[in-house]
Amino acid sequence: xxxxxxxxxxxxxxxxxxxxxxxxxxxxxxxxxxxxxxxxxxxxxxxxxxxxxxxxxxxxxxxxxxxxxxxxxxxxxxxxxxxxxxxxxxxxxxxxxxxxxxxxxxxxxx
Numbered sequence: 307x308x309x310x311x312x313x314x315x316x317x318x319x320x321x322x323x324x325x326x327x328x329x330x331x332x333x334x335x336x337x338x339x340x341x342x343x344x345x346x347x348x349x350x351x352x353x354x355x356x357x358x359x360x361x362x363x364x365x366x367x368x369x370x371x372x373x374x375x376x377x378x379x380x381x382x383x384x385x386x387x388x389x390x391x392x393x394x395x396x397x398x399x400x401x402x403x404x405x406x407x408x409x410x411x412x413x414x415x416x
Contacts, residue, residue, distance in 0.1 A: 315380030
C-alpha cells in the first residue's frame with residue numbers, strides 16, 4: 307500500500323503584461339480573492355491584493371512521491387491556471403509543507 311501524504315503547496319508570483327481587460331477583471335473580483343479568506347484546496351485557491359502586483363495560489367496535493375513531486379504538481383497547476391486565464395506572470399516561487407509534519411510538530415492542547 308502506498309504511503310500517500312498531503313502537502314500544502316503555495317505558488318507565489320508577480321503579475322506581468324496584464325491586458326487592460328485582465329487587470330479590470332482582477333480589480334472587479336479582488337474582494338473574492340483575499341488571502342485571509344483562502345484555504346488550501348485540490349483545485350487551488352487564487353489570492354491577490356488590490357494593487358494587482360503579486361498573487362498566491364494554494365493547493366492541497368496528495369502524493370506518495372514526496373515533497374519535490376508535490377511542488378512540481380503545484381507549479382504545473384499554477385502555470386496552467388494562469389495561462390488559461392491569460393494572466394502574464396514571472397518569478398514563480400513554490401513551497402510545500404507536509405500536513406502530517408504540521409500536526410506532528412504541533413503540541414496538542416490538553
